[in-house]
Amino acid sequence: MLRTTAAVIAGKAARAASRVRGGGGSAFPGLVAERVDPRFLEHALADVREGVVVVTGTNGKTTTTRMLVALLRAHGKRVLTNPTGSNFTRGVISSMLKDLPLSGRARADIAVLELDEAHALKFAEVVAPSHALLLNVARDQLDRFAEIDHTARLLERLAGQATEGVVLNIDDPYVARSREVIPEGVTVRYFGLDASIAHRLPEILETDVRFAEEYAPPESGDGAGFLRPRDEREFDIVVPGGEDIGPVALQQRGLAAMINATAATTTARMVLGDAFSPGTAARALAQVRPPFGRGEVVDVDGQPLELVLVKNPAGFTVALSTYGSEPVATMIAINDDYADGRDVSWLYDVSFESLRGRGVAMTSGIRAYDMALRLQYDDVPVDAIEPALVPALDRFISAHRDEPKRLFCTYTAMMSLRRTLAARYDLPEFGEEAADA
Amino acid sequence: MPEIPQSESKGTIRVVHLYPREMSIYGDLGNTRCLEKRIQRHGYTAEVVGHNPGEPFPEDGHLFVGGGGQDSGQVRVEDDLERNADIIRSLASDGTPMLMICGMYQLFGNAFITVEGNRLPGLGILDVTTQGNAKRMIGPVVLETVVGKVVGYENHSGSTTLGHGQEPFGTVLHGFGNNGTDRTEGARTGNVFGSYLHGPILPANPGLADLLIGLAATRATGRPFEPEPLTDGVADEARGRQVRRLLGIAS
Numbered sequence: 001m002l003r004t005t006a007a008v009i010a011g012k013a014a015r016a017a018s019r020v021r022g023g024g025g026s027a028f029p030g031l032v033a034e035r036v037d038p039r040f041l042e043h044a045l046a047d048v049r050e051g052v053v054v055v056t057g058t059n060g061k062t063t064t065t066r067m068l069v070a071l072l073r074a075h076g077k078r079v080l081t082n083p084t085g086s087n088f089t090r091g092v093i094s095s096m097l098k099d100l101p102l103s104g105r106a107r108a109d110i111a112v113l114e115l116d117e118a119h120a121l122k123f124a125e126v127v128a129p130s131h132a133l134l135l136n137v138a139r140d141q142l143d144r145f146a147e148i149d150h151t152a153r154l155l156e157r158l159a160g161q162a163t164e165g166v167v168l169n170i171d172d173p174y175v176a177r178s179r180e181v182i183p184e185g186v187t188v189r190y191f192g193l194d195a196s197i198a199h200r201l202p203e204i205l206e207t208d209v210r211f212a213e214e215y216a217p218p219e220s221g222d223g224a225g226f227l228r229p230r231d232e233r234e235f236d237i238v239v240p241g242g243e244d245i246g247p248v249a250l251q252q253r254g255l256a257a258m259i260n261a262t263a264a265t266t267t268a269r270m271v272l273g274d275a276f277s278p279g280t281a282a283r284a285l286a287q288v289r290p291p292f293g294r295g296e297v298v299d300v301d302g303q304p305l306e307l308v309l310v311k312n313p314a315g316f317t318v319a320l321s322t323y324g325s326e327p328v329a330t331m332i333a334i335n336d337d338y339a340d341g342r343d344v345s346w347l348y349d350v351s352f353e354s355l356r357g358r359g360v361a362m363t364s365g366i367r368a369y370d371m372a373l374r375l376q377y378d379d380v381p382v383d384a385i386e387p388a389l390v391p392a393l394d395r396f397i398s399a400h401r402d403e404p405k406r407l408f409c410t411y412t413a414m415m416s417l418r419r420t421l422a423a424r425y426d427l428p429e430f431g432e433e434a435a436d437a
Numbered sequence: 438m439p440e441i442p443q444s445e446s447k448g449t450i451r452v453v454h455l456y457p458r459e460m461s462i463y464g465d466l467g468n469t470r471c472l473e474k475r476i477q478r479h480g481y482t483a484e485v486v487g488h489n490p491g492e493p494f495p496e497d498g499h500l501f502v503g504g505g506g507q508d509s510g511q512v513r514v515e516d517d518l519e520r521n522a523d524i525i526r527s528l529a530s531d532g533t534p535m536l537m538i539c540g541m542y543q544l545f546g547n548a549f550i551t552v553e554g555n556r557l558p559g560l561g562i563l564d565v566t567t568q569g570n571a572k573r574m575i576g577p578v579v580l581e582t583v584v585g586k587v588v589g590y591e592n593h594s595g596s597t598t599l600g601h602g603q604e605p606f607g608t609v610l611h612g613f614g615n616n617g618t619d620r621t622e623g624a625r626t627g628n629v630f631g632s633y634l635h636g637p638i639l640p641a642n643p644g645l646a647d648l649l650i651g652l653a654a655t656r657a658t659g660r661p662f663e664p665e666p667l668t669d670g671v672a673d674e675a676r677g678r679q680v681r682r683l684l685g686i687a688s
Contacts, residue, residue, distance in 0.1 A: 139462065147507045148462070342577065343590040345635045348467025369675035373640055376671060377467075377474055385671070387678075 004044075004104035007037035011097045030093030040093055041126050043104050048080060050109045051271055052127055056120040056158060057135025057175070058151070059315045060260040062291045063252065064135060065114040067264035072110055074284030075272055080108035092123070110271065117154045124161040132162040133267045135260075137174035138314040139346065148174065156181050167191060167267045170224070171201055173215035190220045191266040193259070194228035194238055200255060225266035227258050232322070237262050245278040252290040254322030256315070261285050298421050300397060305405045305421070309414050311341065313349035319408065320354050327358035329400035332375075333365040333389060333413035340410035344370050352378040359383065361400060364392035365413045389416050448658035449482040450650070453498035455541065456506070456514045457487040463592065465504025465538050467637035468646075472500065475646050479665050481654060490517035494524050498533070500653035501525075505539030505592075505635060515557070518544060522560055529562045534628040534652040536645075538638065542623065542631035543567045543595055563624040563631050564600030565615070578614070578634055579683050580607030580622050584644035588679040589634025597633075599624060606632045611683040628652050641676045643669045 011033030033040050045052055055065045069081045082095040092113055100106060115123050123129075137152050156178035159166050166182055169175040170192035179188050193201060220226075220240060229235040235258045236246030245265060250257050265285070269276045290296050298305045308323065310316040336342050344367050352375055359381035363371040368387040375382050383399075386392035396405070409417060421427060454461070454469045461469075469485060476483035486495050490513060506514070518525070529535060537545045546565035549557045573594045580587040587607055597615040599605060605615070606623025614622035615633070623632035630649075632638060639646040651662035680686070 149507050149509055342575075343463065343592065343635065345464030345467065345590060345637055348464040348470065348637050348640070367675075369671055369678060370641065373671045373675050374467075377470055377640060385674075 003037045004040060005102050007033040007040050008097070008100055008102050008104045010036045011040075011093065012100075015094065015097050027090040027094050029097050030090035030095075033093050033097065034090060037104075039126070040104065041123070044093070044096060044100065044106050045080075045111055045127050047105045048108050048111045050077070051130040051164070052111045053113070053131040053133065053267065053271060054120050054123065054129040054158065054162075055112065055114050055133045055135070055267075056117055056155065057133075057169075058117070058138040058312060059318075060135050060256060060263070061114045061116075063257060063294055064133065064260040064264050065112055066291050067261055067285060067288050068133070068267055069112050070284045070288045071264055071268035071281055072112065072271065074280050075268070075275055075277065077109045077272075078107065080106045080111040082113055117151050117158075120158050121154055121161075124158055129158075129162050130164040131166065131267065131271060132158055133167045133263060134159060134169060134175045134178065135263055136169050136172045136314075138312055139349070152178070162186060165189065165270050167263065167270060169263070170217050170220060171198075176217060177215075179218060187223075187270065189222070189266055189270050190218070190224045191259075191263045192217075192220070192224075192226055194226040196228055197255075223266070223269060225262050225269070227262040229255070229258055233258075235261075237265055243278050245281055248282045248285045250285060251288065252295045254295070254318065256318045256322065257290075257295070298425055298427060300405065300421075300425060301401060303402065303404055305397075305407060307414065307418065307421075308406065308408045309411065310408050311410060313346050316347075316350045316408070320350070320352070323406060327355070328404040328406050329396070330355060330358065330360050331362040331364065331392065331396045331405070331407045332360060332371050333392070333407065333409035333417060334363070334367040334371045335365045335410050335413045336367050337412045340412050347371065347374045348377075352380050355380045362386060362392050362396045364389050365410065368392075389413060390420050393417055393420060444480065446482040447480045447663055448654065448660075449484055450476050450653050450657045451484045451486060451495070451497060451499045452476070452653070453495050453501045454485065454487050455501060455503035456489065456510070456517075458489060459510035459513045460506035460541055461504040462507060462510070463505045463539070463590075463635040464637050465502075465635060468502050468504070468536065468538070468639045471637070471639040471643075471646055472502065472650065475643065475667070476650055476653075478667055479647075479650060479654070480663070481650075481657075490514055494521040496524055496528070498528075499657045500649055501528070501533065501535040501537075503535075503537045503541030503544075505541070511540050511544070515544070518560060525560060526562060529627065529629050532628050532652070533656065534649045535630065536639075536649055537563075537629070537631045538635065539593055539633050542633060543597070545629065545631050546597065546624075547600070549595065562629055563626055564603040565597050565624050565631070566600070567595040567597045570594050570596050574613035574617055574633075576612055577679065577683055578612030578622065579610040579680050580612075580614075580634075581610055582607035582645070583625075584642065584648055586610075586676065586680050587634065587638070587642045587645060588676050588683075589632075589636035589638045589641070591633040592635065593633050597624075606630055641672055641679070643667070643672050 011029045014032040015029035069079050072079045082092045152174040159178040160181040165187040167189050170190035226238040232253050234249045296307045361383045363385050368385050372382045372385045473483040544559050545562045546559045547561050549567045552569040575592045578589050578591050604625050605621035606625050609620040654662040
């Protein structure tokens, strides 16, 4: 145990040092702790008795994790989580360090961890998750995972590791087909779209061409949850054979957020069992603030500036359909660093036609010209192109000072632009959001 | 943004996208979108047809494009390609322009030899042979080609070797290319082009798009290509920036 204590101290020191340098949310303190004690995570989670829930999939991990944590806390649970969006194992450790006692054992009932598909498996090798929530498989950072089929196999292997229960997206064939590997005795539950909005599935799903026969969804069975929207923000979760949940009104708009809420609620119901209360759930979801960069709104000189993270075709398409009904001044910033996905080909799998009427005020980022070129091919007018992010932001804001604005950006562009906005407009520092959750 | 000319169409060019469902995972759909728009901007009518496995083969196409897929997608299209092999070979030898990217480039070669050593025969239109590898070749690419510098992004595990006398599509200035050793990229026989480049390749390299469209226009109308002067400033800047960045040339 001494080794773990040393690791906690070293990790906390690294965290303090990196905060002095202004680097919130970094994985560095976790790296330090892991160096000192390679079994750090295992020790840290040893006293977490009621479950270790892993949330993974291509899109919606951060939002869903946040919602699941809120649901469990509303039911009186002490929840340990990694809400900074740094979802590699070192990031998980880094985000735990602040509240960890020197024993290195977290004082919590349940851990809810957001993990990237590859790292979820690495994590499972160290700590067997009790529950896994598998959201979806979409083309994302193919330069890292190479193929969607490969990502699907990673998730399938993770599904097979959960010791108590697995929650699967019934509409996503890549996810739902993994039920075949789940061992007997492990409960399987499903979430998905109600038949009333099934027509919107094609905009969010990949086609699974691995099999000749068409995908046929399985029987949903007990404890399933199906999303039935009332409008862009309000919805019910239909529970076949049980009590429906709703109406629920989210702070975050759009189909993606509502699907995430449905997934989180189905998982919370599974983890909590009889203690789950539909009324408590609806109230908890209504309080969840959009996470960093997922529809976060910054007040810029009295006008809202919406920050929207985009990282793959499904995510960008859903974001455009969510926000497209209210066109505002728009800037798009595309970088191609590792965390963004180095291949920008995916921009051609997104349709930008909904921006045609209003046009795009500015494209920016390392691939600003590629983005502008993409928009040209959808006949979307572009007012200006400025690869340098901060000058582009300044020009964008000053040209549209007295109106609402929206900024779509890839991960590293978001990090950089948000840092600038945070310095000017007093936003919570990235990585400090855990405190208010 | 150049307007689409309103005058009478110079003719109809039929573009066939081979296996859009199975073989366009890396944004290769963008090549088809690009061709359609540029055909219109050059004053022709564009007719885009998707060919799916099992459907009658659209022999009357003037320009054929195919993209990259996953291994599972490739398996789904192999039977259909074999069934239509004679038609596709005769279209190719007759001078029909074709652009085959990544997985479809491999299938247009002589064979793909899997990691396990199984030999899967291809169409043999391009004299290339691909060996499956454990290691993937991934990253941005710059080539020197007949249409000047070409930029794109490669992501393939197959290592491709050109047969004796087979012309490559380009010479690698940055990236891996066919195999990471001989600095060749892709292959060209007559009007059939094979390449590993995604990006997608055509929007940022409009010279290649217009080369293909010109060949297709001639086939479609029986007259030489009558292009409109298009403004490609944004494409040229996007490409130029990648070239300078990857070749380390100060801008």
